[in-house]
Amino acid sequence: MAVLGLLAGCSGGVEGSPVAAERWDPCSITPEQIAATGLDPEYRDEGWGKGIEIPDWGRCVFHAPGGTAYPYGLDVTSSEKFTIADARGRDGNLSVRELQVGGRDAHMYKTETGKSVRDCSIALEVSTGVVVFTVVYHTVDGVDSCQVVLRHVNDLESAIPAGPK
Template structure:
């Protein structure tokens, strides 16, 4: 069926030049220090990529930390050109999922519930090249003083203007 569609398009389209362009993945480490500080995170802490020996081809990762004077948590920002908001929305393992908007963007918020030792909240946000995933994690049994979902929504909202622009 796909081959027949391609044959029809090529047969009816005349001369076609060029190649398909892959969607370029946005770099979550491109967030400027000023924006990190403005959203209440420590601009001197930036952990780029995955731990040594871990390769995750479909996700880029940059992790930021709340300053020591605030309760300690991490904001991880992931980016993928191979996934979409619907991937999180359709995954039945996501807890307390809810649709929302971050700016004018489609978004989905959920908790992972992976461990009693980790309190987290996650938001997948649509970008033209795929998805950006914001995750707030309180690890090591730290009990959050504030709702992790409120914290991640604040960071995602504060940083939304830095994401690849939506088509107009």
């Protein structure tokens, strides 16, 4: 009982409940930031599509200029429940490369999406989980989708939350 009294007497903690990490909204990237990286500032598509909900992830899609004939899209997704370690551990990641972007840990990878589509993703560690940038390239023109996504990530890295401390 004396131990309980001692602990209670020394209590000086903060009252209340812990605050859950809040997911960063990928659609908070401004039209000006989108234009500065060379994407169409007039186009953005929020979410996963009509009737589709993926509770652990937020999503925003941006297109390269070109109207309906745009050569690629940039998907930006974020999760407060997953981490860069989860991205590293995914089965099916191909051409894996570890790198630094803006001084933070990054994981670049491709997936097998089909012969007519080339994709490349970069997962970035943030204080509230992970943000993943994915270029989905539809045009067969020899452009390396990983170089395209890396350019956009470098341009937009300042728009996402800071990395963990």
